[in-house]
Amino acid sequence: MSQKITLNNLWQETSVEAIFLDGLKEEITTDLVIIGGGYTGCSAALTAAKNGLSTTLIDHKVGYGGSGRNVGLVNAGLWMPPEKVEGLIGVNAGSKLNEALASAPDLVFDTIKQYDIKCHSNRMGTLHCAHSQKGLSDLQLRFKQLSERGAELELLDKHQTQQRIGSSNFFGSLYNKHAGTINPLGYCQGLARVAKSLSANIYESTLATSIQPFNKGWLVRTPKGSIKAKMLLIATNAYQTPIGGLSPSKYTSVKYFQVATKALSSNEIQTILPNGEGCWDTASVMSSFRLDNDNRLIIGGIGNLSHNASKIHTSWAKRKIKALFPQLNNIPIEYSWHGRIAMTADHIPKILKLGNNAYSVFGYSGRGIGPGTYFGKAISESLISGDESSLPINPISHYEESFSSIKGSLIELGATASHLL
């Protein structure tokens, strides 16, 4: 019962909401069965249990997937500027999705507050940092489009950005004061703890091995038990293991890694991110940085650490730390881990309707804390009301992608090449 999420994952060492639950060893009946205990599944479980549905969630380990490994940036919206979203799925559907996800940080931080989830939440904002003049033009465009849609943002110049970050590396930045950072695993485990306190059954060490329609509902089999349910949610995103009766979700899997330094001394920390904003940059091979609650500096980038290129990525991270904050040259790295991101071809998340009262959700394309929390809640509410119009995006019955494994390898190859420089 004490499975590790990944070796040397900082969040696992520092989450104070750690949760250890038994496996399913019997046949049970429930209203809603949820496969996958990340933000989507746990938020759905919390909402369903709060609304009186008997709810069962199963996973290998709560927070085992992206939810236990990510950077912890609680952002509004998707990666893409809002006009691009509207261009891809139409103005009405795009505006609905943009509006829903613009409110996602409120949902996350309100949930944390309401249920006292202990995940070191810091709503001091985020900085999207321009790594070049072109990056600055991109931020100006985002600023315009987002402001026109009511977002309260500030476009900071080079000097203001330097004061916020303590680094002269950037051409400017886009500041969102409503966003912030969390311990991502702690938040996920906290959602599970709350769902459980509202009477949801949550089983760990329990993977779904098959699903099948059964008596107008669903039968989910696990290695040592089974679950009969009226409703089904598959929330396995980039970590889906094979489930009989279900076609695997189609997306491109992209690895993203992070390293965390030892805690910075009071001298070292003085000028670095004094307000603790979470940061990422505009480079196409993007990188991120933030502090954790103990003032460790965490740097991340695209790449796979269980791979021959691991040394290239960690050497890049050390050079990046030195380039951003020369005073931290040679600071020891104490943690390193990685995770998989489910990218769809158009970077828009998908809700697949699998049949009667059953959905599968995936493809947040790198931004899933707000979206996962929102989609999970919305799906439970829609299953309860029978009204799909409250979903942030229309469900589809089929989704295909071609060449996803080649695309994933090419992205990784490109990142490795850029980390060599």
Ligand SMILES: Cc1cc2nc3c(=O)[nH]c(=O)nc-3n(C[C@H](O)[C@H](O)[C@H](O)COP(=O)(O)OP(=O)(O)OC[C@H]3O[C@@H](n4cnc5c(N)ncnc54)[C@H](O)[C@@H]3O)c2cc1C
């Ligand atoms: C390194 C990294 C950095 C990221 N940074 C950010 C960030 O800063 N901000 C942000 O908003 N998003 C970020 N993301 C994206 C975000 O983490 C994900 O979009 C989000 O966690 C997805 O949540 P989820 O609940 O849908 O899926 P997951 O958290 O991946 O959960 C899926 C779960 O399903 C379980 N599962 C799979 N198969 C089965 C089965 N057969 N039976 C039972 N359970 C099963 C898995 O064990 C897993 O726990 C990042 C992702 C990564 C990997």
